[in-house]
Amino acid sequence: MVGTSMVADAGSGVGPGRPAPGNAATLTISAKEGIAEGVVSLTLTHPGGARLPDWTPGSHIDLVLPDGTTRQYSLCGDRWDAHTYRVAVLREPAGRGGSAHVHDRLRPGDRVGVGGPRNQFPLVPSEKYLFIAGGIGITPLLPMVRQAELLGADWQLLYGGRTRASMAFREELTAAHGERVQVVPQDELGLLDLAAWLGTPRPDTKVYCCGPAPLLAAVEAACVAWPAHALRTERFTAAVQTPPVRKAPFEVELRRTGRTVTVTPDVSVLEAVRRAGAEVLSSCEQGTCGTCLTPVLAGRPDHRDSILADHERAVNDCMFPCVSRSCGDRLVLDL
Amino acid sequence: MTEALERAVVPPASDADPFAHDALLDPEPLHRALREAGPVVYLSRYDVHALARYEQVHAALVDWQHFESGSGVGLANFRHETPWRPPSLLLEADPPRHDAPRRVLREILAPPALRRLRETWHSVAEELVDQVLSAGTEFDGFAALAEAFPLRAFPDAVGLGPDGRENLLPYGNMAFNAFGPRNDLVAADAHRVAGLSAWVNAQCAREKLGEDGFGARIWEAADRGELTYEQAPLVVRSLLTAGVDTTVHGLAACLYAFATHPEEWQRLRQRPELARAAFDEAVRWQSPVQTFFRTATTDITVAGTVIPADTKILMFLGAANRDPARWTDPDRFDLTRDPSGHVGFGMGIHQCIGQHVARLEAEALLTALARRVERIELVGTPQRHPNNTLRSWASLPVRVQPAA
Numbered sequence: 231m232v233g234t235s236m237v238a239d240a241g242s243g244v245g246p247g248r249p250a251p252g253n254a255a256t257l258t259i260s261a262k263e264g265i266a267e268g269v270v271s272l273t274l275t276h277p278g279g280a281r282l283p284d285w286t287p288g289s290h291i292d293l294v295l296p297d298g299t300t301r302q303y304s305l306c307g308d309r310w311d312a313h314t315y316r317v318a319v320l321r322e323p324a325g326r327g328g329s330a331h332v333h334d335r336l337r338p339g340d341r342v343g344v345g346g347p348r349n350q351f352p353l354v355p356s357e358k359y360l361f362i363a364g365g366i367g368i369t370p371l372l373p374m375v376r377q378a379e380l381l382g383a384d385w386q387l388l389y390g391g392r393t394r395a396s397m398a399f400r401e402e403l404t405a406a407h408g409e410r411v412q413v414v415p416q417d418e419l420g421l422l423d424l425a426a427w428l429g430t431p432r433p434d435t436k437v438y439c440c441g442p443a444p445l446l447a448a449v450e451a452a453c454v455a456w457p458a459h460a461l462r463t464e465r466f467t468a469a470v471q472t473p474p475v476r477k478a479p480f481e482v483e484l485r486r487t488g489r490t491v492t493v494t495p496d497v498s499v500l501e502a503v504r505r506a507g508a509e510v511l512s513s514c515e516q517g518t519c520g521t522c523l524t525p526v527l528a529g530r531p532d533h534r535d536s537i538l539a540d541h542e543r544a545v546n547d548c549m550f551p552c553v554s555r556s557c558g559d560r561l562v563l564d565l
Numbered sequence: 566m567t568e569a570l571e572r573a574v575v576p577p578a579s580d581a582d583p584f585a586h587d588a589l590l591d592p593e594p595l596h597r598a599l600r601e602a603g604p605v606v607y608l609s610r611y612d613v614h615a616l617a618r619y620e621q622v623h624a625a626l627v628d629w630q631h632f633e634s635g636s637g638v639g640l641a642n643f644r645h646e647t648p649w650r651p652p653s654l655l656l657e658a659d660p661p662r663h664d665a666p667r668r669v670l671r672e673i674l675a676p677p678a679l680r681r682l683r684e685t686w687h688s689v690a691e692e693l694v695d696q697v698l699s700a701g702t703e704f705d706g707f708a709a710l711a712e713a714f715p716l717r718a719f720p721d722a723v724g725l726g727p728d729g730r731e732n733l734l735p736y737g738n739m740a741f742n743a744f745g746p747r748n749d750l751v752a753a754d755a756h757r758v759a760g761l762s763a764w765v766n767a768q769c770a771r772e773k774l775g776e777d778g779f780g781a782r783i784w785e786a787a788d789r790g791e792l793t794y795e796q797a798p799l800v801v802r803s804l805l806t807a808g809v810d811t812t813v814h815g816l817a818a819c820l821y822a823f824a825t826h827p828e829e830w831q832r833l834r835q836r837p838e839l840a841r842a843a844f845d846e847a848v849r850w851q852s853p854v855q856t857f858f859r860t861a862t863t864d865i866t867v868a869g870t871v872i873p874a875d876t877k878i879l880m881f882l883g884a885a886n887r888d889p890a891r892w893t894d895p896d897r898f899d900l901t902r903d904p905s906g907h908v909g910f911g912m913g914i915h916q917c918i919g920q921h922v923a924r925l926e927a928e929a930l931l932t933a934l935a936r937r938v939e940r941i942e943l944v945g946t947p948q949r950h951p952n953n954t955l956r957s958w959a960s961l962p963v964r965v966q967p968a969a
Contacts, residue, residue: 281628284913284914286661287664312628312630349668353661353664353665354791355665355790355792355793356790377661381661381662486838504903509839509903510905511841511845511905513905513910514912515906519916520676520921521905521920521921542677548677
């Protein structure tokens with residue numbers, strides 16, 4: 231259930247899970263370590279030592295595994311370190327093999343494709359925060375806790391898991407924050423007592439929850455009396471059917487220029503269409519600024535930018551060719 | 566002494582005043598001298614380190630961890646000096662406080678969200694160009710087009726009321742002067758600070774804003790809890806401060822460029838789809854926003870020079886945009902060039918949030934002009950207007966030949 235693809239609920243406008251995209255950039259696994267029972271952490275760096283695209287707490291990246299499958303993982307590192315990303319991955323015996331691949335096959339030095347980061351679970355301003363994590367759902371909340379601390383906000387974290395040993399980051403959280411953090415291993419203490427911990431609804435407080443569906447359902451039920459938009463959740467869901475990331479070249483037709491260009495895996499669409507004579511303005515070339523927005527006339531883009539929301543991606547009428555690619559054999563662009 | 570300090574390079578020093586009128590009116594000679602002096606130059610007059618080469622300016626712009634904005638992006642260091650107005654939640658803020666306002670405004674001004682404005686702005690531009698041409702073929706292109714078009718398009722898009730819009734440009738001029746030293750330009754506006762600020766602040770209130778504009782959308786984000794109600798008016802203020810003058814002088818840069826490069830105007834007329842790239846090339850070539858400051862969060866080593874913590878760094882965007890190490894024939898306005906990567910809109914987390922709005926305005930105006938105008942030429946000496954931050958204009962006397 232956990233650690234596959236994610237759908238964010240941030241108050242309103244929840245779209246369906248989107249097809250997971252692929253590698254905006256190729257990063258190197260610079261470290262891999264077991265950090266709890268069944269959980270490994272991966273540290274990713276740019277092979278050339280470059281800065282990585284900026285992110286905010288709640289962001290996830292798309293990890294494109296060597297077999298072409300894509301999984302989304304929350305960033306749980308420190309964004310003041312511009313050169314590394316960190317994710318933590320739970321082994322899922324019932325999963326589709328993505329987590330097993332990460333656990334069993336990936337090694338330091340391996341390269342993986344990375345898309346995003348994108349944030350559909352942003353930390354909104356508040357005087358107080360109540361964070362509720364279920365298992366590996368701690369990952370997006372970890373940078374939020376640090377952020378709440380930096381902002382001088384009042385916060386509490388309720389962290390549930392199967393067993394103490396399975397709960398990643400448990401020790402550093404309790405060591406750093408003491409009584410703000412309440413750890414509830416199910417085998418010792420049973421299920422989370424949400425009603426008691428949440429208390430009465432307060433207008434100055436936001437509730438953030440990430441974890442498996444039963445926990446989210448319980449938190450949603452416990453928060454019915456809270457003000458609108460007080461509860462913000464991110465759920466891990468069984469993944470929707472995702473197309474494999476193309477390893478094969480694809481064709482891009484430039485309708486106005488009247489040319490067709492083949493895009494091989496080692497070049498971006500932006501680079502390929504420029505070589506074919508199309509003039510496309512760009513700026514950041516990381517999928518974050520939006521300058522290279524290009525209308526799509528036909529075909530289905532493999533969106534890998536940090537800009538479009540799910541419902542905008544689903545329309546498939548535009549793309550950012552600096553990072554995004556193609557799901558199918560052919561794209562037709564208004565260039 | 567740290568290892569870095571032991572190996573530190575002493576940067577060349579200069580007593581030049583980049584905020585003196587002659588430098589503001591004609592900055593290229595100073596830019597050239599600073600670029601050639603070295604990757605870091607110490608400006609003794611203001612006790613700041615200056616970056617004028619593309620490589621260092623770009624690196625400083627993206628590195629918010631070491632080059633912070635929260636202590637002010639002008640000469641004043643907010644750690645020690647009181648800002649002249651409550652600081653911007655966007656321009657003068659760092660993560661984490663910068664995150665929520667940036668996210669909200671970015672979504673409101675993102676290209677997909679602007680699509681519905683496209684048709685409207687194209688017709689506003691056509692109407693304006695028709696009006697101007699029907700009144701005569703010789704006019705001040707700055708007032709008649711570069712100022713007039715954004716003032717017709719943008720305040721409506723924000724949802725601003727009809728009264729007092731004449732305050733927008735003087736407010737922007739004042740706000741952009743305030744990033745510089747307290748020189749004569751700042752003194753000249755001192756008597757207007759209170760009045761202009763009061764007007765702008767009043768326009769940011771929810772009840773003053775139309776239901777369908779960017780302003781209303783900012784307040785709706787507060788309803789959803791994505792901003793606080795205290796933040797919402799300040800985010801609207803950012804639109805009103807940074808969204809008008811910059812575009813006006815960017816459009817003026819386009820007109821000046823085409824009036825002085827007739828072959829490029831013909832190229833645009835043949836291929837009007839070049840309008841967006843033409844605007845960016847004009848922004849590169851003229852850099853409407855010339856400079857911004859940052860503050861060192863720690864001792865920072867730049868090309869061997871240690872910039873001490875808590876001191877200000879002056880980034881010359883205009884100089885970086887003409888750095889021959891980055892651009893071929895940089896002083897030439899050239900539509901065959903790919904201007905991608907210019908730093909005229911900044912770069913990184915503070916990169917101009919309204920850049921897509923500005924491009925859409927430029928596309929609308931240039932497309933309308935290209936359709937109606939065969940040739941643009943200067944009929945007098947264009948007049949610059951000195952501003953501590955903006956490369957701005959006072960007049961652009963032009964004659965146009967309407968297309969047959």
